[in-house]
Amino acid sequence: MITIALDAMGGDHGLSVTVPAALQTLKQHSAVKLILVGQQEAIEAELQRHKQTISEHLTIHHASEIVGMDEPPAQALRTKKDSSMRLAINLVKEGIAQATVSAGNTGALMATARFVLKTLPGIDRPAIITALPTMHDHVHVLDLGANVDCTPEQLLQFAVMGSILVSAVEGKPRPRVGLLNIGEEDIKGNESVKKTHELLRASSLNYAGFVEGDEIYTGDLDVVVCDGFVGNVMLKTSEGLAQMITHFIKQEFKRNLLTRLSAFVSLPVLQAFRKRVDPRRYNGATLIGLNGTVIKSHGGADVLAFEHAILGALAEVKNNVPERIGQELTAMAAKGVVV
Amino acid sequence: MITIALDAMGGDHGLSVTVPAALQTLKQHSAVKLILVGQQEAIEAELQRHKQTISEHLTIHHASEIVGMDEPPAQALRTKKDSSMRLAINLVKEGIAQATVSAGNTGALMATARFVLKTLPGIDRPAIITALPTMHDHVHVLDLGANVDCTPEQLLQFAVMGSILVSAVEGKPRPRVGLLNIGEEDIKGNESVKKTHELLRASSLNYAGFVEGDEIYTGDLDVVVCDGFVGNVMLKTSEGLAQMITHFIKQEFKRNLLTRLSAFVSLPVLQAFRKRVDPRRYNGATLIGLNGTVIKSHGGADVLAFEHAILGALAEVKNNVPERIGQELTAMAAKGVVV
Numbered sequence: 001m002i003t004i005a006l007d008a009m010g011g012d013h014g015l016s017v018t019v020p021a022a023l024q025t026l027k028q029h030s031a032v033k034l035i036l037v038g039q040q041e042a043i044e045a046e047l048q049r050h051k052q053t054i055s056e057h058l059t060i061h062h063a064s065e066i067v068g069m070d071e072p073p074a075q076a077l078r079t080k081k082d083s084s085m086r087l088a089i090n091l092v093k094e095g096i097a098q099a100t101v102s103a104g105n106t107g108a109l110m111a112t113a114r115f116v117l118k119t120l121p122g123i124d125r126p127a128i129i130t131a132l133p134t135m136h137d138h139v140h141v142l143d144l145g146a147n148v149d150c151t152p153e154q155l156l157q158f159a160v161m162g163s164i165l166v167s168a169v170e171g172k173p174r175p176r177v178g179l180l181n182i183g184e185e186d187i188k189g190n191e192s193v194k195k196t197h198e199l200l201r202a203s204s205l206n207y208a209g210f211v212e213g214d215e216i217y218t219g220d221l222d223v224v225v226c227d228g229f230v231g232n233v234m235l236k237t238s239e240g241l242a243q244m245i246t247h248f249i250k251q252e253f254k255r256n257l258l259t260r261l262s263a264f265v266s267l268p269v270l271q272a273f274r275k276r277v278d279p280r281r282y283n284g285a286t287l288i289g290l291n292g293t294v295i296k297s298h299g300g301a302d303v304l305a306f307e308h309a310i311l312g313a314l315a316e317v318k319n320n321v322p323e324r325i326g327q328e329l330t331a332m333a334a335k336g337v338v339v
Numbered sequence: 340m341i342t343i344a345l346d347a348m349g350g351d352h353g354l355s356v357t358v359p360a361a362l363q364t365l366k367q368h369s370a371v372k373l374i375l376v377g378q379q380e381a382i383e384a385e386l387q388r389h390k391q392t393i394s395e396h397l398t399i400h401h402a403s404e405i406v407g408m409d410e411p412p413a414q415a416l417r418t419k420k421d422s423s424m425r426l427a428i429n430l431v432k433e434g435i436a437q438a439t440v441s442a443g444n445t446g447a448l449m450a451t452a453r454f455v456l457k458t459l460p461g462i463d464r465p466a467i468i469t470a471l472p473t474m475h476d477h478v479h480v481l482d483l484g485a486n487v488d489c490t491p492e493q494l495l496q497f498a499v500m501g502s503i504l505v506s507a508v509e510g511k512p513r514p515r516v517g518l519l520n521i522g523e524e525d526i527k528g529n530e531s532v533k534k535t536h537e538l539l540r541a542s543s544l545n546y547a548g549f550v551e552g553d554e555i556y557t558g559d560l561d562v563v564v565c566d567g568f569v570g571n572v573m574l575k576t577s578e579g580l581a582q583m584i585t586h587f588i589k590q591e592f593k594r595n596l597l598t599r600l601s602a603f604v605s606l607p608v609l610q611a612f613r614k615r616v617d618p619r620r621y622n623g624a625t626l627i628g629l630n631g632t633v634i635k636s637h638g639g640a641d642v643l644a645f646e647h648a649i650l651g652a653l654a655e656v657k658n659n660v661p662e663r664i665g666q667e668l669t670a671m672a673a674k675g676v677v678v
Contacts, residue, residue, distance in 0.1 A: 133583070134583065135582070135583045135586055135587075145521050148521065148527075148528060148529040149529055149530075180572060182484050182487065182567070182568055182571040182572065182575075188487075189487060189568070190487040190488055190568055191488075212571075212572075212575045213571070213572040213573070213574065213575030213576035213577075213578070213579060214575045214576065214578045214579030214582065215579065216576055216579055217576070217579035217580050217582065217583040218579045218582055218583060226572070228521070229521055229528070229529055229569065230568065230569055230572050232521035232551075232552070233519060233521060233551075233552040233565070233569050233572065233573055234552070234572055234573065234576045235552065236521075236551045236552030236553045237552035237553065237555055237556070237573045237576055237577060238552075238576060238577075238580050239552070239553045240552060240553030240554060240555055240556035240557045241556045241577050241580055241581065242580065242584070243474070243553065243556065243557055244472070244473065244474045244556040244557060245581070245584055245616065247474055248474075248612055248615050248616060249612055252608045252609075252611045252612045252615070253605075253608055255608070255611070258607075259607065259608045261604075262601075262604045262605040262607070262608055263605070263608070265600075265601045265604045265605065266592075266601040266602070266604065266605045268597075268598065268601075269591045269592055269594070269598050269601055269602070270591075272591045272594070273587055273588055273591045276587050276591075277584065277587065
């Protein structure tokens with residue numbers, strides 16, 4: 001039985017999303033136990049609203065505090081020692097749960113997880129990794145914002161971690177790894193990227209070389225590595241562009257009676273398209289490089305999206321992702337490869 | 340009369356795009372003279388194909404060489420002194436033309452333009468700026484790849500140049516300028532971005548503060564400033580995502596007879612949508628910060644796209660963009676503002 005501790009209070013919608021998402025998950029998966037971490041009475045009330053109670057598979061772990069969505073990470077770490085986020089991470093540390101999922105404040109989650117769980121041996125800094133849809137399938141990108149300035153050695157560590165995650169969860173033996181740059185020629189890019197390129201070429205990874213931004217969506221890569229500043233801008237830009245395109249399509253279909261009719265006719269097509277790029281199906285970024293599985297859900301996640309984040313945690317625990325990363329790094333160190 | 344020198348040989352399609360685009364431009368604009376710079380005989384043959392000859396508004400300036408699309412910039416600068424790109428830029432330097440447009444190799448164009456025209460006083464490095472569509476209108480973003488590592492002072496210069504471009508060409512008195520970052524709080528971002536934030540706050544620009552990637556497309560900014568690495572990744576990522584979304588929409592409409600019928604019904608809507616985000620209408624990036632107007636067209640531009648790049652050059656010359664940037668920087672220096 002896999003146990004996952006949910007930060008039930010986190011995110012823009014708190015219990016109204018986390019509790020139904022937990023119930024939904026349990027309906028589909030029998031070998032899972034979920035611990036709802038948060039204000040006991042509020043959780044009980046929410047469960048009652050769904051005509052449910054605690055059970056062998058669903059328990060409550062009381063937490064008196066909540067980390068605010070805009071609270072500075074250092075302050076949350078220092079002062080909110082009884083927050084739902086902190087106690088959920090503590091449960092992983094204590095071995096009571098194997099993973100935690102939170103839709104709370106990203107900075108606070110990263111700072112707390114790093115402080116409580118510590119990084120794996122050989123990893124300087126954890127990174128944030130998520131899957132994005134591509135023209136052919138999907139791709140994992142890291143770092144998405146945890147580290148604004150990265151050394152070439154850290155970027156190599158990201159590549160190793162991303163590669164292990166994909167190979168463990170998706171069963172791909174040698175994931176193709178690309179390094180994000182602004183040109184495919186060896187001469188382009190900044191110093192850090194050029195040095196990382198050399199490290200990756202010398203590594204045992206299935207390194208595909210430099211890739212440009214468009215190849216994230218149109219290429220055939222499994223993992224794309226970049227520093228957290230670039231990765232975050234890339235991710236947010238994509239969100240904004242997708243939002244704009246959706247807005248334009250809606251506007252054009254709403255223009256007049258005729259276009260409204262054609263929208264009606266096209267509804268199945270539009271729905272199929274929407275489902276294909278539905279960001280909820282990609283919700284759940286992993287804080288990778290820690291002693292334990294920590295999944296960050298989008299703050300605005302709805303029930304379906306939060307459920308996807310829980311399923312992501314489940315897949316990583318099932319496939320022993322942190323253990324595999326630890327083993328690989330130990331093996332690399334034994335072989336004298338400095339990561 | 341405004342004279343524009345076209346690098347007729349540049350781009351993936353060369354004369355088959357540049358010549359018809361020139362002819363198209365002249366049909367619409369009477370007070371313009373275009374100089375086709377390139378291999379005289381080949382240009383004459385292409386003109387003949389369109390049943391046209393040279394005239395008061397359309398002349399040929401012979402160039403014996405062509406810069407290859409993948410040629411290293413330093414090599415092009417050193418060895419291709421009689422290339423169409425180089426001679427077109429020379430015409431601007433000599434005052435015979437007021438602007439040049441090239442769909443050739445970006446690196447070579449930047450290196451050659453910088454070497455021949457020099458940067459404006461007070462500008463360390465030229466930048467690449469272009470307009471992108473937004474949910475409400477459009478936004479100008481710089482730098483898009485000319486400078487991989489930028490000092491805060493250079494980023495401030497980019498902000499000044501972008502602001503003057505928008506105010507000159509679009510008549511907006513105080514363009515809203517945003518600084519691209521990975522969070523809106525003062526604490527986030529790397530050192531360079533934080534220092535630039537302080538410089539921008541102390542400047543006389545209409546500074547809107549930090550913006551995240553999504554606000555490029557969903558916000559109400561006129562100018563967004565970032566370093567060339569981030570800007571290039573942002574631009575290429577957007578291209579890739581737009582390509583993927585278009586691909587998915589097409590796939591869904593082609594799925595079966597019923598969806599094909601609904602595509603037929605929706606054709607006017609799909610065309611209106613397509614027109615709205617048509618990258619050809621946004622073709623033409625300015626190499627800003629030089630003594631003269633240099634426009635880089637997308638290498639794969641078609642006739643309509645290349646025509647848009649020529650019109651962009653025309654608008655900048657009409658509105659004296661380089662002169663205004665020079666004046667503003669001189670005035671700032673006189674006031675003791677170090678840019």
